Amino acid sequence: MSEATVFRLPDLGEGLTEAEIIEWKVAVGDVVAVDQTVVEVETAKAAVEVPCPVAGTVTALYCEAGSVVDVGAPLLAVDGGQEQAPERERYREEERAGSGNVLVGYGTGTARRSRRAAARAARPSPAPVSEAPVSDVPAGEAPVGEAPVGEAPRVISPVVRRLAGDNGIDVGAITPSGPGGVVLRRDVETAIAAASRTAASRAPETSRPDEGDSVRVPLRGVRRTTADKLARSRREIPDASTWVDADATALVRLRKDIGRADPGARVGMLALFARICVAGLRRFPELNSYVDTQRQEIVQMPRVHLGFAAQTERGLVVPVVRDAQRMTLAELAAGLKERADEAREGRSAPGDLTGGTFTLNNYGVFGVDGSTPIINHPEAAMLGVGRIIERPWAFKGKVRLRKVTQLSLTFDHRVCDGGVAGGFLRFVADCVERPEVLVTHL
Known part of the structure; x- marks a missing residue:
C-alpha cells in the first residue's frame, strides 16, 4: 500500500x-x-x-x-x-x-x-x-x-x-x-x-525628484556633535532671553578710524563686540560660569575663553579664543581670524572647539535682526548681535537715520536673575552707543 x-x-x-x-x-x-x-x-x-x-x-x-x-x-x-x-x-x-x-x-x-x-x-x-x-x-x-x-x-x-x-x-x-x-x-x-x-542608463538625462521625495542627510561628524550639545542644552538649561536696540553709529565710526590709523590691525566689528563682551564679563562674572549639576554648584570661571559662532561647510561650529581677557583689541582680532580660518578650512584642533566660557553670536551676517539662540552647553550665556542697518532714531532731539542694531542675551536663569542679565546687556549697549565707556573699563 x-x-x-x-x-x-x-x-x-x-x-x-x-x-x-x-x-x-x-x-x-x-x-x-x-x-x-x-x-x-x-x-x-x-x-x-x-x-x-x-x-x-x-x-x-x-x-x-x-x-x-x-x-x-x-x-x-x-x-x-x-x-x-x-x-x-x-x-x-x-x-x-x-x-x-x-x-x-x-x-x-x-x-x-x-x-x-x-x-x-x-x-x-x-x-x-x-x-x-x-x-x-x-x-x-x-x-x-x-x-x-x-x-x-x-x-x-x-x-x-x-x-x-x-x-x-x-x-x-x-x-x-x-x-x-x-x-x-x-x-x-x-x-x-x-x-x-x-x-539606470537613462537616469542622468531623465531622472527628476518628485515634489514629494524626501531627502535623508546622515547626522554625523560636526553636525551630530552640535546636535547632541544643543539638545542637551535644551534639556538641562532653563534659559531666558532679553534684548535691546542700540545705536551703533559711533562704534561703526570707531572701526573705520582704527582701520585708517592702523590698517595692519584689521579690527572688525566682531573684534569690537568681543572686546565689549570681555569687559562686560569682568563687571558681571556671574555670566562667565557654568552649573555643576552633580555637585549642585555654580562655578564662576576666572578666565574668559571666548567662543564665537562660525558657519562652515561642515555646519555651525564654535571656535574658542582662550584667555581673551589678557588680549589687546588687535590681538583679539587676530585670534578671532586665526580660529575662524582654521574652522572653515577644517584644521581646528579638538581643543579649539571646546572649553568656552561665553559665546558671541554675530547672526547679523545672515541679514537678520534678532534671535533667541540656544546656549552653548555648559556655558551660562550667549550674546547675539543682529545686522547693523540705517533706521530712524531719536538723536539729540531730532529723528535721524542712524546705524542701529539689536542685541540679545540668552542666559541660564539658574546662575543669575534678570537684574544681572539686564545689567550686562545694558553695559554692552552703552559701549556700542558710546565707545568711550568701553575705553574706561579696559
Whole structure:
C-alpha cells in the first residue's frame, strides 16, 4: 500500500492567512485526478475552488464545511497519489518560492460567477503550447488576473501578479516560459531587472525628484556633535532671553578710524563686540560660569575663553579664543581670524572647539535682526548681535537715520536673575552707543 499524501491549504495570495470551507467537492473513497477541484473555500476577498495537485483515492477529509482553516493546515489525504509531471512540478515549486505554498491556478475574484471559469482557465491545456488555451469565457472578457484568451500571456499565480503590479511591469509584454504560455515568477523578475538597467542608463538625462521625495542627510561628524550639545542644552538649561536696540553709529565710526590709523590691525566689528563682551564679563562674572549639576554648584570661571559662532561647510561650529581677557583689541582680532580660518578650512584642533566660557553670536551676517539662540552647553550665556542697518532714531532731539542694531542675551536663569542679565546687556549697549565707556573699563 502506498503512502498517503497530505494536501494542505495553499497560500491564497494577497496577504490572506485563512479561509472558510464552503463545500467539499469530493468525499472519502472518491478517486481524484491532478488539478481536479476538491473543495470550495471563502476568503476575506473572494470564493475560490481549490484543485488537488496529485491523483489518487481520497482517504481522509481533515475539516468540515463551515470551519475556518489556516494556510498550511491539512485539507485531505490522497492514497496512491501519482506525482505530477516533472515540468508541472518545477512550475509549482517556482511559484511557491518566496511566499510559501501558493495556490496555483487562481487569482482571487470579486464575484462567484467568475470563479469556475477562472478555475478552468487556470488548468494547463493538454494541447501543445502553440495552441491557445481552451476557455469558455466570452471574447474580450478574461478571468481575473488574465488577459483575453489568445491576446496575451496568462498569469495565474497571485504572487506573480502582485510582483508584477508592485514593480510596474506590464505582463502583456513578457515572453512566458511556463507550460501553456503561463508567465512565471522568473519571467517577471527578469523583466524587473531589465527595467532597472534601462532606468539606470537613462537616469542622468531623465531622472527628476518628485515634489514629494524626501531627502535623508546622515547626522554625523560636526553636525551630530552640535546636535547632541544643543539638545542637551535644551534639556538641562532653563534659559531666558532679553534684548535691546542700540545705536551703533559711533562704534561703526570707531572701526573705520582704527582701520585708517592702523590698517595692519584689521579690527572688525566682531573684534569690537568681543572686546565689549570681555569687559562686560569682568563687571558681571556671574555670566562667565557654568552649573555643576552633580555637585549642585555654580562655578564662576576666572578666565574668559571666548567662543564665537562660525558657519562652515561642515555646519555651525564654535571656535574658542582662550584667555581673551589678557588680549589687546588687535590681538583679539587676530585670534578671532586665526580660529575662524582654521574652522572653515577644517584644521581646528579638538581643543579649539571646546572649553568656552561665553559665546558671541554675530547672526547679523545672515541679514537678520534678532534671535533667541540656544546656549552653548555648559556655558551660562550667549550674546547675539543682529545686522547693523540705517533706521530712524531719536538723536539729540531730532529723528535721524542712524546705524542701529539689536542685541540679545540668552542666559541660564539658574546662575543669575534678570537684574544681572539686564545689567550686562545694558553695559554692552552703552559701549556700542558710546565707545568711550568701553575705553574706561579696559
